[in-house]
Amino acid sequence: MSAEATKKIKLATTSLCGCFGCHMSLLDIDERILDLVTLVEFDRSPITDIKTISECDIGIIEGGVANTENVEVLREFRKHCKILVAIGACAINGGIPAMRNSFTLKECLEESYIDGIGVDNPMIPSDQEIPMLLNKVHPVHEVVKIDYFLPGCPPSGDTIWTFLTELIEGKPISFPYEQIHYD
Amino acid sequence: MPAHILEQNREQGTMNPVTMKDKKTFKLDGKAIEFEDGDTIMDAALRAGEYIPHLCHNPEFTPHGSCRVCIVNVDCKQVSACTQPAIENSEVDNSSDEIMANRRALLQMLFVEGNHICPGCEKSGACQLQAVAYYCNMLSSHFTHFFPQRSVDASHPDTAIDFNRCILCELCVRASRDVDHKNIFAIDGRGINSHLVINSSSGKLGDSAFTASDKAAHVCPVGAILPKHKGYEKPIGERLYDKQPVSIVGDVAAYEQDEDC
Numbered sequence: 136m137s138a139e140a141t142k143k144i145k146l147a148t149t150s151l152c153g154c155f156g157c158h159m160s161l162l163d164i165d166e167r168i169l170d171l172v173t174l175v176e177f178d179r180s181p182i183t184d185i186k187t188i189s190e191c192d193i194g195i196i197e198g199g200v201a202n203t204e205n206v207e208v209l210r211e212f213r214k215h216c217k218i219l220v221a222i223g224a225c226a227i228n229g230g231i232p233a234m235r236n237s238f239t240l241k242e243c244l245e246e247s248y249i250d251g252i253g254v255d256n257p258m259i260p261s262d263q264e265i266p267m268l269l270n271k272v273h274p275v276h277e278v279v280k281i282d283y284f285l286p287g288c289p290p291s292g293d294t295i296w297t298f299l300t301e302l303i304e305g306k307p308i309s310f311p312y313e314q315i316h317y318d
Numbered sequence: 319m320p321a322h323i324l325e326q327n328r329e330q331g332t333m334n335p336v337t338m339k340d341k342k343t344f345k346l347d348g349k350a351i352e353f354e355d356g357d358t359i360m361d362a363a364l365r366a367g368e369y370i371p372h373l374c375h376n377p378e379f380t381p382h383g384s385c386r387v388c389i390v391n392v393d394c395k396q397v398s399a400c401t402q403p404a405i406e407n408s409e410v411d412n413s414s415d416e417i418m419a420n421r422r423a424l425l426q427m428l429f430v431e432g433n434h435i436c437p438g439c440e441k442s443g444a445c446q447l448q449a450v451a452y453y454c455n456m457l458s459s460h461f462t463h464f465f466p467q468r469s470v471d472a473s474h475p476d477t478a479i480d481f482n483r484c485i486l487c488e489l490c491v492r493a494s495r496d497v498d499h500k501n502i503f504a505i506d507g508r509g510i511n512s513h514l515v516i517n518s519s520s521g522k523l524g525d526s527a528f529t530a531s532d533k534a535a536h537v538c539p540v541g542a543i544l545p546k547h548k549g550y551e552k553p554i555g556e557r558l559y560d561k562q563p564v565s566i567v568g569d570v571a572a573y574e575q576d577e578d579c
Contacts (some may be wrong), residue, residue: 208398221458224437228459231438236465237482275425277462288437311564312421315457317436318554 144303147216148180150233152272154199155181156289157223161195163292174303193214193302196281199225200273201232203268210309213279218302221281224276224288224317226274231288233272240270266313281307288318337520347413351404353496359399359410360388367563370412371421371450372485373428373539375400379496382488386424387450391417391455421454431459431510433482434540440549441541443557444573447485450565454476471516474504477535478544484514489571497533502526514542536574 150158158181164171173272179188188194194216200206224230235243249257275281285298294314301308344359346368363370364377374385383401390399391411399412408413411417428447436442469482486505493516494502500522506515515558518526528534535543554560559567 160370224435227457228434228463229465231435231464234433234435234438234465237433237467251371270463274459275460276460282457286457312452313561315452316560317441317451318442 143176144174144193145178145189145190145192145257146175146180147178147191147212148182148195149197149208149212150181151196151198151275152210152228153223153225153230154203155197156184156206157195157197157226157287158291160287160292161295164296165292167296169269171299175299188212192218194219196221196226196275197223199229199232200269200275202266202268202280206269206278209278210277218282219279220283220285220298221253222285222287223253224286225272227276227284227286228274229272233274236271240268244268286315286317290314332425342404342465344404344406344408344410346410351410353404357396359390359402359404362404363399363412370399371453371564372400372424373446373450373485374489376489376537376569379489379492379537382492385428385485385487387423388453389420391415396420397494398545405406417535418454420507422451422456422459425451426458429456429459430463430483431466432484433465435482439541439542441483442483444570445541445559446539446564446570449570451560452536452559453563453565468513471523472546473522474526474528474546475524476530477523477528477544478546479514479516479523480542480544481514482540482542483540484515485540486512487539488552489539490514490534492541493537494495494528494532500527500532500534502528502532502534534570535550537571539559539570 142238148158148161162168166228177183178191179185188211194212196209196212196219198205200209221227225232229236244259248254248259287294291314294310297310297314298308325432331404331513341352343352345351346363349368351362351366351368358381360370360372362373370388370390372385372388374382375388381400383398386398388399389396392402392405434447436448436497442448470481471479485570488505491503491505502517503510504515504517507513515521516523516526530545535545558570558573
């Protein structure tokens with residue numbers, strides 16, 4: 136077998152405006168992660184703590200787009216990944232964070248940092264190190280092209296395993312009924 | 319033919335030659351479906367135990383044809399099965415890739431037009447919009463979300479209305495008008511500004527004649543009209559559509575009546 140054929144698939148993952156629940160679900164594949172690492176090499180990911188992305192085969196995006204850093208990271212992933220996968224409710228439709236879209240950003244910030252119960256030293260944080268919040272939380276497909284969507288809050292470890300194995304083996308992607316849910 | 323005779327025929331596995339001759343049929347995905355004069359495609363399919371995805375249809379009420387999810391192809395024309403009278407010897411396509419893709423697009427538009435945050439909804443798992451979307455293999459919302467500004471009406475002691483989730487199916491309108499005879503609900507506005515309104519001096523449900531035992535309280539296919547004090551009663555894994563698709567389980571309204579009344 137040639138070196139090219141045995142080369143591992145490079146996989147990058149990130150959590151934008153999400154809760155890391157989807158990453159927890161990825162770890163829920165349990166001991167199958169040993170099978171996974173024989174097939175793939177993790178690039179930029181909270182699991183490896185690598186901070187910059189190199190050219191990858193698959194990018195997995197958890198979370199929606201809520202601030203300027205999310206936009207930057209998402210565009211970096213699109214630029215460097217051949218296949219980009221939106222995973223979880225937040226990436227797909229904004230999810231729970233998108234419930235703030237019913238209010239203005241000003242109202243949200245004032246509720247959190249000025250008027251909220253138990254707020255000490257009321258002040259809206261403003262430092263150039265803190266990414267600017269967007270007016271609304273957006274699903275990732277509104278910012279870049281997404282190749283696959285894996286719904287769930289979070290999708291189960293089994294769903295992620297079904298998807299990754301079928302994708303890597305070049306099979307058509309299909310799931311048993313119980314593995315697809317929006318919550 | 320009366321239902322009990324149909325049942326007998328099914329049980330015996332034979333058809334009386336005379337009634338056989340009288341029976342009109344059309345083909346649903348190649349399978350012969352019997353129908354009577356005045357039947358819609360949906361009526362005949364439901365009677366034969368064949369599933370056509372739907373949201374605004376409930377056999378107890380006059381067909382409405384507004385959600386369009388039941389579109390089928392009849393002799394190369396797309397129509398809503400719940401309003402289209404069955405035509406003898408016609409070929410009805412209920413499952414081609416084209417029909418399923420169109421249904422997905424319709425569902426995606428329903429999702430982006432409102433605020434359907436499934437992880438934060440008490441109806442999740444027993445929601446017909448979700449279940450039909452699963453059946454139609456909808457994995458993403460595809461379109462740009464509207465994120466409309468809509469309110470929640472929690473003024474009634476037993477029932478809450480979350481307008482974010484209303485898909486304008488008018489089942490509550492029909493139930494309140496035709497069964498409860500209270501006319502509590504209506505759709506106001508046009509086009510994208512269409513919205514559900516409540517018939518009370520304040521526009522609030524709490525000031526209307528609505529009660530939790532009304533038919534209108536038990537027909538909502540989504541989480542727009544919700545009973546209070548019983549949220550998340552059923553654990554994940556045991557909810558209506560957790561294990562089996564809507565094509566087998568059936569409409570959520572059928573179960574709501576059993577549970578609450």
